[in-house]
Every structure is written in structure tokens, then in C-alpha cells.
Amino acid sequence: MSAKPTAIAPFDAERALKLARDTFDIEAQALLGLKARQGAGFANAVRAMLECQGRVVVMGMGKSGHVGRKIAATLASTGTPAMFVHPGEASHGDLGMVTPGDVVLAISNSGESDELAAILPAVKRLGVTLVAMTGRPDSSLARYADLVLSSAVDQEACPLNLAPTASTAAQMALGDALAVALLDARGFREEDFARSHPGGSLGRKLLMHVHDLMRGGDAVPKVGPDTPLNPMLREMTGKGLGFTAVVDAADQVLGIFTDGDLRRLIENATDLRPLKARDVMHTRPKLVRQDALAVDAADVMEQHRITSVLVVDERGALVGALNSNDLMRAKVI
Numbered sequence: 023m024s025a026k027p028t029a030i031a032p033f034d035a036e037r038a039l040k041l042a043r044d045t046f047d048i049e050a051q052a053l054l055g056l057k058a059r060q061g062a063g064f065a066n067a068v069r070a071m072l073e074c075q076g077r078v079v080v081m082g083m084g085k086s087g088h089v090g091r092k093i094a095a096t097l098a099s100t101g102t103p104a105m106f107v108h109p110g111e112a113s114h115g116d117l118g119m120v121t122p123g124d125v126v127l128a129i130s131n132s133g134e135s136d137e138l139a140a141i142l143p144a145v146k147r148l149g150v151t152l153v154a155m156t157g158r159p160d161s162s163l164a165r166y167a168d169l170v171l172s173s174a175v176d177q178e179a180c181p182l183n184l185a186p187t188a189s190t191a192a193q194m195a196l197g198d199a200l201a202v203a204l205l206d207a208r209g210f211r212e213e214d215f216a217r218s219h220p221g222g223s224l225g226r227k228l229l230m231h232v233h234d235l236m237r238g239g240d241a242v243p244k245v246g247p248d249t250p251l252n253p254m255l256r257e258m259t260g261k262g263l264g265f266t267a268v269v270d271a272a273d274q275v276l277g278i279f280t281d282g283d284l285r286r287l288i289e290n291a292t293d294l295r296p297l298k299a300r301d302v303m304h305t306r307p308k309l310v311r312q313d314a315l316a317v318d319a320a321d322v323m324e325q326h327r328i329t330s331v332l333v334v335d336e337r338g339a340l341v342g343a344l345n346s347n348d349l350m351r352a353k354v355i
Contacts, residue, residue, distance in 0.1 A: 045179040052175040052189075052192050053191065059174065063171060063172075064199070066169050067200065070153065070168075071097075071125050078097055078126075079105060079107050080097075080127045083137050083138060086131060086190070087106075092194065093198075093200070094106040096198065101204065101208045102204045102208070109128075117141060121148070124151075125150060125152075128152060128153070128163055128167070130155075133160075133163035139162055142166045156174075157172070157173050158174070175192050230354060231315055232312050232313070232315070232344055234352075235316055235354075236341075242261070242342055243260075244257070244266060244269050244273075244340060245268055246269065247268055247277075248300065255284070263345060264281045266279055273341075275334060287302065308328060310331050317354055319344055319349070320354055329345050331345075
């Protein structure tokens with residue numbers, strides 16, 4: 023016979039809210055306690071990872087393994103080559119991923135994980151630096167380690183004091199602290215972060231240049247200064263950007279004429295027939311260099327409340343055009 027399902031007590035919203043608040047309090051206190059426990063061991067661990075000629079290999083079982091995967095990912099994305107190796111798989115061949123030039127960061131709250139304990143002798147024989155992140159400095163893991171980082175907490179947030187909650191929060195925070203200290207020591211910058219996140223919004227803003235997005239060649243509307251108004255309007259309409267550049271024989275930008283300028287001419291009842299490009303253009307249009315960051319072009323448009331800019335090369339010659347739709351399609355803005 024199948025076991026009877028456990029009866030579920032009526033939901034108590036007030037108790038749920040109280041437990042949530044208690045969880046926040048307990049985990050906050052755990053992190054404050056973690057702060058007081060760090061000292062020379064933390065600095066030495068950062069130095070070992072900084073001087074590592076290979077990679078930081080993170081290991082952990084269960085919830086510590088989930089935290090370890092995140093720590094490895096954070097390290098890798100902030101300039102410290104790192105990877106996660108599952109301790110159970112390591113004893114069946116994956117230990118071959120670890121090389122003598124690596125630093126192994128082994129995570130276990132109890133420090134007595136069977137899967138970790140089984141491979142510690144082999145890890146030590148490789149000659150790597152072993153850093154233990156554990157809640158028990160007297161554990162088997164701590165005794166094997168070259169350096170010990172204390173992730174001890176006074177209690178779990180779980181009402182039964184069983185489920186890893188405050189302890190995993192402490193491990194996560196300690197991993198973040200390692201990553202922050204390492205990126206600072208490496209002189210890691212926004213540009214470096216963007217290079218490892220090319221698909222993210224920061225990557226697009228810091229890696230994408232104007233020449234990657236601009237319209238070029240025949241797609242750029244341009245006329246000479248003596249072009250009559252009708253051919254100039256045909257150029258604007260045909261290229262569909264709502265403006266045309268006015269350039270000299272060397273493609274140096276002399277001015278710009280926009281749809282807004284045309285509306286204002288019509289509103290003023292001006293006789294348009296004798297007008298030429300030089301008569302109606304703005305002589306100081308906003309320009310951006312083709313090697314500028316796309317986000318800088320977006321800033322120019324926002325600052326001057328315009329939707330398009332002309333793009334020039336290092337000689338000031340017209341090479342392209344960029345509008346806000348181009349930037350939005352690329353998710354720069």
C-alpha cells in the first residue's frame with residue numbers, strides 16, 4: 023500500500039512573512055560574521071590565484087557544487103581563467119583536467135564530503151595549490167589544504183537548521199569577494215568585462231563602433247552645394263533617412279538639409295524654385311568619427327535632440343550616416 027500523503031496545514035501568510043524576514047536577518051548576520059573571519063588567509067588565496075599559471079579549478083558537491091559553478095563563472099568573466107570540475111566525475115577521469123600549474127578551490131561546508139575526500143590525495147600529488155572554503159577549519163579538507171578560507175556560519179536560515187541556506191549565502195559572498203579582489207589586482211576594466219560579455223548590453227555599448235552600424239556607400243544621401251532643390255529632395259526621398267549631406271568635390275561636409283528644414287521653408291511660403299543646396303543647408307551639422315563608439319554617437323543624438331548624425335573619417339570626409347533606428351536595432355539604446 024502506498025503511504026498516505028502528509029497533511030498540509032492551512033497556509034499562514036503571517037508566518038510565511040516572518041520566516042522570510044528571519045531568513046534575511048540570519049543571512050545578513052552570517053555575512054557580517056564572514057567579514058570578521060577573513061584575514062591573511064584570504065589575501066594569500068588571492069595572491070595564489072593571481073600568480074596562477076594555469077586555471078582556478080573549482081570543486082564542490084551538492085549545494086556547494088552549485089555555488090562553485092557560479093564562482094567559477096564569475097571568476098572567468100572577470101579576468102581569472104577558471105572552470106568547475108565535479109568531484110564525483112573527477113575520480114572517474116575528469117581529474118585529468120587539473121594540471122600542476124592550477125589552483126584548486128574546494129568548497130564544502132562540513133569539509134567531510136566523501137567525493138572530495140576521495141580525490142584529495144590525488145589532487146595533492148599533482149602539486150597544485152589547494153584552497154579550502156569550509157565552515158570547519160578542523161575538517162579533513164582543511165587539513166589537506168594549503169590555504170583555508172572560513173565560510174562558517176552560526177546557524178542556517180532553515181527552521182530545522184538543516185538545509186544549506188546561510189552557509190551557501192556565505193560561500194557565494196566569499197566567492198564574489200575573491201573575484202572582486204582579483205579583478206582589482208589585475209587592473210580589470212569595463213572594456214575587459216565587455217570583451218567577455220559580447221552578447222550583453224554592456225558588451226554592445228563598449229565594443230560596437232559607429233562603422234559597425236552606419237549606412238555607407240550609395241546608401242548615404244549626399245549632394246553638391248549647387249544642387250537645385252528638386253534633385254536634392256529626390257536624393258533625400260530615395261535614401262529614406264530624412265536628410266541629405268551637402269559635400270564638396272572631396273566629400274568634405276559643408277552642411278546638411280533635413281525634412282524639418284523643408285517643412286519650415288514651406289511654412290514660410292518661400293519660393294523654392296531658385297533655391298540650391300548651399301542656400302538652405304545648415305553649415306555646422308553634428309558629426310561623429312567612424313571609429314567612435316556607437317554609444318558615443320547615441321549620446322550626441324540625445325544631447326542635441328536629433329535622430330541622425332553624419333559619419334566622417336579621420337580626414338573629415340563623409341563616409342556614412344547613422345540614425346537612432348540603427349542604434350535601436352543593435353540594442354545600443
